[in-house]
Amino acid sequence: MRLSNLADYAVVMMCQAARHCGGGRISAGELAQETRLPVPTVQKLVSRLTGAGLLRSVRGAGGGLQLARPAAAITLVEIIEAVEGPIALTTCVEGGECPADAECRVRPHWPQVNQAVRGALAGISLAALAREKEIA
Amino acid sequence: MRLSNLADYAVVMMCQAARHCGGGRISAGELAQETRLPVPTVQKLVSRLTGAGLLRSVRGAGGGLQLARPAAAITLVEIIEAVEGPIALTTCVEGGECPADAECRVRPHWPQVNQAVRGALAGISLAALAREKEIA
């Protein structure tokens, strides 16, 4: 039940991008510098985030990144799933196989648990994360 | 955001133990046979679950395992944390270090996210998981 480091970094990057959203585009290099993250790592994350439709990139000289949607319309679940793939607590949720096979009496309950976790993460928007020090 | 296999197995084991709870104790070997899990794996899980106070074991000849508490009083969070350790989505939640260090503006929000996930898992009891095919 731990988030991968890349997903953690992706959230930090998106928050930083949200802060620059008013100022137009921001280059990947600047983003790396401001977040203290290695440049190649930022590039890798940008690839996945743009592929998921969360980030919009303008190529060529003078290009850069910007949010594809308003920060309030981007949720934590989307960022995490863009980096880590679909959230599936157990392998059997997505067609995997259990040793217990068909006799597993717990399997019918896993989708319910899965949705509970997804719901908790879907209730948090990027705009809320970018706000400064709101503990409540 | 995936659950480790051991945690998954632990849930299956606990459900099976809950079904035998009325019949008194059950040996680790029987538990392994009924869940189709390797015996050494079951032993390792039993170690952690008893250490966490979820399972009670009687040693010696004719011994076995049984739930330390009623199934309704055991939640999914307890089982997962007994196997995987405390739930911490990010390393910084538990005193770890970020590359972004003190400048990280997202860190104040992580405990809130962490609690949301924990809450989702704490709302599901072992008794609910042991019930047969309740999709709702």
Next chain:
DNA sequence: TCTAAATCAGACCAATACGTTCCGATTACG
């Protein structure tokens, strides 16, 4: 039209963590 700058996409390598298995120590029943 040409040069230069910056991003995108893919493959590669190292490292950490996970899963599994095995063996010795302890304890209770007969």
Next chain:
DNA sequence: CGTAATCGGAACGTATTGGTCTGATTTAGA
């Protein structure tokens, strides 16, 4: 006192992750 069964820790092999690098594509500016 002997037997049986569990508990605890240690070690191995595997797999996923994290991080890096190189080549290809695209655009602005001269």
